[in-house]
Amino acid sequence: MIHxxxxxxxxxxxxxxxxxxAQLSDDALGYVSPVVEASAIQDDSGPTLEIRPDANDVGLGxxxxxxxxxxxxxxxxxxxxxxxxDAWGIAISLDPELEASRWQSSAxxxxxxxxxxxxxxxxxxxxxxxAFDNPLTINAPLPTIPMIIPPxxxxxxxxxxxxxxxxxxxxxxxxxxxxxISHAIDSAGAxxxxxxxxxxxxxxxxxxxxxxAYIGVLKAQKLVDVADSSVTSLEGHERDVxxxxxxxxxxxxxxxxxxxxxxxxxxxxxQMQNLLTVAEAAxxxxxxxxxxxPVDIEDLSPPSQDYDLEYxxxxxxxxxxxxxxxxxxxxALRSLAGSVHAAKKPQVVLQxxx
Numbered sequence: 031m032i033h034x035x036x037x038x039x040x041x042x043x044x045x046x047x048x049x050x051x052a053q054l055s056d057d058a059l060g061y062v063s064p065v066v067e068a069s070a071i072q073d074d075s076g077p078t079l080e081i082r083p084d085a086n087d088v089g090l091g092x093x094x095x096x097x098x099x100x101x102x103x104x105x106x107x108x109x110x111x112x113x114x115x116d117a118w119g120i121a122i123s124l125d126p127e128l129e130a131s132r133w134q135s136s137a138x139x140x141x142x143x144x145x146x147x148x149x150x151x152x153x154x155x156x157x158x159x160x161a162f163d164n165p166l167t168i169n170a171p172l173p174t175i176p177m178i179i180p181p182x183x184x185x186x187x188x189x190x191x192x193x194x195x196x197x198x199x200x201x202x203x204x205x206x207x208x209x210x211i212s213h214a215i216d217s218a219g220a221x222x223x224x225x226x227x228x229x230x231x232x233x234x235x236x237x238x239x240x241x242x243a244y245i246g247v248l249k250a251q252k253l254v255d256v257a258d259s260s261v262t263s264l265e266g267h268e269r270d271v272x273x274x275x276x277x278x279x280x281x282x283x284x285x286x287x288x289x290x291x292x293x294x295x296x297x298x299x300x301q302m303q304n305l306l307t308v309a310e311a312a313x314x315x316x317x318x319x320x321x322x323x324p325v326d327i328e329d330l331s332p333p334s335q336d337y338d339l340e341y342x343x344x345x346x347x348x349x350x351x352x353x354x355x356x357x358x359x360x361x362a363l364r365s366l367a368g369s370v371h372a373a374k375k376p377q378v379v380l381q382x383x384x
Contacts, residue, residue, distance in 0.1 A: 111328040114244050121240045124318040131229040138225035145218035148211045157197040165190050200383035207377050213369035220362035227355035243313040250306035257299035264292040
């Protein structure tokens with residue numbers, strides 16, 4: 031009777047272990063992108079972004095993106111565990127692709143300043159200086175006048191000055207350009223909107239990458255816990271069966287079966303520990319850290335509310351930066367086409383100079 035119960039117990043333990051591992055191995059990554067505030071205006075050409083430049087951003091050398099800081103050190107093991115929000119903050123401050131998109135947004139803003147400057151008067155100045163070793167002699171042919179100037183006569187003028195300085199200033203003010211400047215300003219403003227939307231898209235991509243690495247570490251940790259529990263359970267079962275065999279009431283074949291199951295569980299634990307090491311390296315790489323930096327992160331709790339599918343779809347259509355980027359790009363191209371079309375018409379300008 032004892033022999034029969036031991037033979038049944040070993041498969042049950044192995045089956046339960048396999049079921050837990052299968053459940054934890056299923057990918058269940060749910061990610062909710064942060065809400066991005068944006069305003070939009072509606073006109074005849076479709077929805078466009080309304081760009082409001084910062085009141086403090088007035089100079090070409092102000093409010094530029096800061097250079098990339100040095101990589102942050104790993105988390106302090108003596109402090110509290112690192113949260114997903116902490117990981118997002120570190121990645122956003124260090125990611126080079128996001129930094130590049132910030133510079134692109136700044137460049138687009140400077141392009142908008144340049145387009146607005148086309149409405150202002152432009153001043154051009156010219157100056158020339160000439161120096162001669164010898165006095166300058168100018169020979170000019172004279173028109174033929176019968177009885178007065180014979181054919182082929184020339185007049186010579188000698189300039190004794192050896193240095194000449196000439197200068198002039200011209201001021202040009204556009205008066206009416208048939209919409210060329212206004213369309214160019216609209217195109218530059220839409221390009222700013224596209225750059226800002228692309229910056230938000232890059233930020234969300236960075237957050238998604240970090241969240242995936244964060245959850246990958248948590249998943250690997252759970253798999254290691256399951257493997258440890260399986261090994262501990264099988265080690266106890268192996269001791270019980272070995273004691274029965276030593277007492278002469280057990281079957282050696284059952285002992286061999288339990289030892290094989292224990293060896294398989296130990297091998298699986300090694301695989302899961304290796305998986306955890308790889309997951310921690312991927313997480314450190316996402317945060318621009320050395321790959322062997324110790325990782326101590328906080329566990330995630332399930333969301334406190336349910337998400338309606340239709341509501342989520344509407345939120346995505348109204349807030350996803352990819353849609354804003356395409357809309358702003360389309361508006362920029364329409365405005366650019368209007369500016370090019372207006373450039374073919376007469377341009378009225380006011381010029382003055384001396």
